[in-house]
Amino acid sequence: MNRREFLVAGAGMMLAAGLGAAPKSQAGAAGAAAPARKLRGFRPLELRRLKIAAGAERPFKAVHLSDTHIIRADATEKDERKLELASRRYPHLAYGEHYLAEGIAAARADNALLLHTGDMIDFVSNANLNLVERYFGSADWFVSSGNHEFSKYVGEAKEDPAYKADSFARVSAHFPNDLKFASRVVNGVNFVAADDVYYNFTEEQLALMEKEVAKGLPIVFMCHVPLYTPKHYASELKKTGGVCSYETGVPDELIKTWRGRKLPADQEWRDRRVQQRADAPTMEFIKYLKAQPLLKAILCGHCHAFWEERFSPTAIQYVCSATYLGQGYAIDFT
Numbered sequence: 001m002n003r004r005e006f007l008v009a010g011a012g013m014m015l016a017a018g019l020g021a022a023p024k025s026q027a028g029a030a031g032a033a034a035p036a037r038k039l040r041g042f043r044p045l046e047l048r049r050l051k052i053a054a055g056a057e058r059p060f061k062a063v064h065l066s067d068t069h070i071i072r073a074d075a076t077e078k079d080e081r082k083l084e085l086a087s088r089r090y091p092h093l094a095y096g097e098h099y100l101a102e103g104i105a106a107a108r109a110d111n112a113l114l115l116h117t118g119d120m121i122d123f124v125s126n127a128n129l130n131l132v133e134r135y136f137g138s139a140d141w142f143v144s145s146g147n148h149e150f151s152k153y154v155g156e157a158k159e160d161p162a163y164k165a166d167s168f169a170r171v172s173a174h175f176p177n178d179l180k181f182a183s184r185v186v187n188g189v190n191f192v193a194a195d196d197v198y199y200n201f202t203e204e205q206l207a208l209m210e211k212e213v214a215k216g217l218p219i220v221f222m223c224h225v226p227l228y229t230p231k232h233y234a235s236e237l238k239k240t241g242g243v244c245s246y247e248t249g250v251p252d253e254l255i256k257t258w259r260g261r262k263l264p265a266d267q268e269w270r271d272r273r274v275q276q277r278a279d280a281p282t283m284e285f286i287k288y289l290k291a292q293p294l295l296k297a298i299l300c301g302h303c304h305a306f307w308e309e310r311f312s313p314t315a316i317q318y319v320c321s322a323t324y325l326g327q328g329y330a331i332d333f334t
Contacts, residue, residue: 042095045102047330048306050318054296054333055218057188061112064329066224066301067119067322068100069093069148072127082125085153093122096324097131103328104139112330113186114139117301117320118146118197118224120175123154124167133174142186144193145171145179146224146302160198181208189296189333190217196225196248199276201285209288218296220333223248226300226319227286229309236303246303249278249286299329 047063071093073079073086107114120135120143121128136143148154149171150164157163172179181204183192192212194205212219226232228249236245255277278286289295290312298317306327307319321327 043326045099045106046327047103047106048327050329050331052220052297052331052333054189054220056186056333059332059334060187061107061110062115062331062333063103063107063110063112064115064117064299064318064320064331065100065103065323066117066320066328067146067304067324068096068116069119069122069322069324070096070100070128070131071122072131073125074127076126081153082123085123086125089122089154093324095326096322099323099326099328100135103323104135106330107139110330114141115191115222115299115331116141116143117222117299118144119148119301120146122148123151124149124171129171129174136174136176141176142182142184142191142193142222143175143177143179144182144222144224144300145175145195145197147197149175149179150197164198181205183212185217187333188217190215190219191222192219193222196223196227196282199225199248200279200282201248203281203284206281206285206288209285213292213294217294219292219294220296221289221298221315223298223300225302226307226317227289227298227311229311229317232307232309232317232319235307249282252277 050064069089071086071089073082075083077083104114106112120132147159150167151159152167168179177184177193180195181193183190185191190212192209194201194209225246225248228245228247228251233245233247233250233254236247237243240246292312293314295312295315297315298311299320300317301320301322303319304322304325305319306321307317309317311317318329320329
């Protein structure tokens with residue numbers, strides 16, 4: 001059975017044997033053997049059960065995954081940096097493909113919609129994009145993008161709209177829906193996905209969101225970076241030692257401080273560790289979203305850990321853990 005047949009069949013466990021060692025294309029320059037690296041411990045895929053009362057016309061199921069971080073590179077790149085990057089990051093992220101295949105198999109067995117909230121790939125490469133297109137072609141998907149979707153070498157440069165524009169068209173061609181803003185109605189529930197990978201929304205996205213609300217359908221909103229909620233902010237800040245909360249829309253009075261003190265003016269926005277400040281369109285988008293009674297849930301990822309917290313009077317935000325860690329959500333929508 002080749003990989004495509006395996007994907008279409010949804011036989012998730014078949015991929016495990018291919019993840020025991022780094023691919024030969026990732027062995028290093030001039031055919032040198034890659035140094036031995038210890039993989040993280042392996043366990044079966046954990047899909048935490050959720051029930052979301054979304055006002056569906058009839059109940060349906062979904063599998064929500066996030067942060068898979070597929071890490072493939074091969075000789076077609078003609079780029080030794082990408083080969084080295086894949087080899088270096090392989091031990092940490094190696095099981096992403098295996099768990100992704102398990103998630104697809106679980107969704108197919110349950111006739112469930114597959115949702116993914118970003119970082120399907122770890123960096124832009126021919127091998128990664130060709131592979132994810134085959135995964136997307138194996139099941140019914142609706143997705144939002146992540147920051148790693150547009151990362152060329154992971155952390156090598158400041159990532160902003162100009163940086164994203166270099167690879168946006170190339171990456172988008174391999175994904176199942178528009179990565180800036182997209183919507184899809186499933187059994188009377190409107191799934192809306194928007195790009196907030198650099199911690200901001202735009203005026204254009206707000207105008208599109210207003211059109212979705214005007215449809216009058218219950219909404220499940222999807223993005224990559226979690227929207228600011230107080231308890232999650234405090235938890236993430238503690239986890240990162242006061243460096244960053246990794247949320248969109250953090251109030252300005254919070255973001256101006258770092259480890260409890262003001263940042264020097266010349267350091268504040270040059271220090272890449274510091275949470276990006278949300279601009280006015282971002283705060284307006286979040287204010288608008290929070291006021292919509294049709295909003296029933298927010299699904300997101302980015303933080304590689306589960307978290308649930310109320311976002312608005314009608315919606316809870318569910319932060320999904322990472323696929324490469326063997327975790328996701330199995331959701332019953334009613």
